[in-house]
Amino acid sequence: MTGSESGFSDGGFIELDGVEKVFDVRKKTGFMKRERRQVRAVDSISFRVERGEMVGYIGPNGAGKSTTIKMLTGILTPSAGRLRVAGIDPSRQRTRLAHRIGVVFGQRTTLWWDLPLLASYRLMHRMYRIPDARYRENLGRLVELLDLGDLLDVPVRQLSLGQRMRGDIVAALLHDPEVLYLDEPTIGLDIVSKSRVREFLRELNAERGTTVLLTTHDLQDIEQLCKRVMVIDHGRLLYDGSLTGLHEAGESERTLVVDLERELPPIEAPAPARVVRVDGPRQWLAFPAGESAAPLVARIAADYPLVDLSVREPDIEAVIAKMYADQAERAIS
Numbered sequence: 001m002t003g004s005e006s007g008f009s010d011g012g013f014i015e016l017d018g019v020e021k022v023f024d025v026r027k028k029t030g031f032m033k034r035e036r037r038q039v040r041a042v043d044s045i046s047f048r049v050e051r052g053e054m055v056g057y058i059g060p061n062g063a064g065k066s067t068t069i070k071m072l073t074g075i076l077t078p079s080a081g082r083l084r085v086a087g088i089d090p091s092r093q094r095t096r097l098a099h100r101i102g103v104v105f106g107q108r109t110t111l112w113w114d115l116p117l118l119a120s121y122r123l124m125h126r127m128y129r130i131p132d133a134r135y136r137e138n139l140g141r142l143v144e145l146l147d148l149g150d151l152l153d154v155p156v157r158q159l160s161l162g163q164r165m166r167g168d169i170v171a172a173l174l175h176d177p178e179v180l181y182l183d184e185p186t187i188g189l190d191i192v193s194k195s196r197v198r199e200f201l202r203e204l205n206a207e208r209g210t211t212v213l214l215t216t217h218d219l220q221d222i223e224q225l226c227k228r229v230m231v232i233d234h235g236r237l238l239y240d241g242s243l244t245g246l247h248e249a250g251e252s253e254r255t256l257v258v259d260l261e262r263e264l265p266p267i268e269a270p271a272p273a274r275v276v277r278v279d280g281p282r283q284w285l286a287f288p289a290g291e292s293a294a295p296l297v298a299r300i301a302a303d304y305p306l307v308d309l310s311v312r313e314p315d316i317e318a319v320i321a322k323m324y325a326d327q328a329e330r331a332i333s
């Protein structure tokens with residue numbers, strides 16, 4: 001094994017240099033008439049992810065996230081640029097890479113729909129040629145951690161979305177991959193299932209040092225799991241840094257929803273926090289997303305008759321739209 005194949009190469013565990021993916025799309029525009037068009041799904045992207053990092057990869061619909069992940073797994077070949085995972089060129093050595101990566105697509109299952117969970121895992125055992133002892137050990141540990149013990153004999157189609165997602169995560173990790181790609185792992189899950197999946201991913205990363213690349217529309221996934229976030233839009237990398245930095249760049253705001261005992265005039269909050277809406281005893285206060293809600297909550301609790309409160313996260317689309325608006329403004333001025 002060479003230095004670069006071990007994944008400890010100088011450039012990082014996952015490396016992309018000027019990677020592009022252009023799709024040729026043919027559209028029928030009339031009788032015997034077809035129009036050819038090119039879609040630049042990924043446009044000259046470069047980044048590095050070190051071994052053991054947990055990185056969020058976010059962006060609006062159609063931004064190019066899935067296309068990037070498909071290139072990282074070797075399903076798609078880049079149109080240009082250089083791409084390596086653990087020193088391996090994914091599209092040239094897809095089978096070899098498959099033993100070192102795990103993939104979970106939130107919207108699709110890799111399990112066999114009509115088979116009980118355990119039968120799917122047995123098939124994976126054979127497909128990946130996992131040594132028997134390692135398979136048994138991993139299966140036992142993962143099933144316990146993800147609390148799937150009572151569901152192993154249930155056909156996949158009878159599982160709830162949250163159960164199926166946990167089942168898919170086990171399947172992706174049976175062969176001890178060093179890197180895990182997760183495409184929307186918490187989509188459609190209830191709060192309990194979401195926190196269970198997040199807790200598991202944190203433990204996996206801390207205990208096994210598994211490198212994780214996560215795409216999501218849920219900023220709380222990023223907040224709770226990733227120190228680093230990359231934003232992609234129209235195939236280009238728009239931002240690479242901390243979540244706090246992203247909130248600052250997008251000047252995004254969170255909303256504190258406050259239920260008071262009775263209808264009162266707008267709360268006098270310390271700037272820059274301010275009331276943006278009042279409806280009976282309920283008031284909405286916007287405050288910078290990069291800041292903690294704790295001082296604001298403490299102040300309100302001390303001065304007002306508080307019944308309940310909750311915090312709403314900004315959505316990714318709004319943060320990115322603001323970044324674009326700022327860039328456009330800078331370009332004009």
Ligand SMILES: Nc1ncnc2c1ncn2[C@@H]1O[C@H](COP(=O)(O)OP(=O)(O)OP(=O)(O)O)[C@@H](O)[C@H]1O
Binds near residue numbers: 023040060061067068
């Ligand atoms: N096989 C394909 N052929 C043609 N165009 C494609 C193909 N796959 C993706 N695209 C286009 O490439 C662009 C990026 O798509 P991609 O699926 O990577 O986005 P995404 O960020 O994953 O979006 P979403 O969050 O909706 O899954 C889109 O314009 C999409 O229509």
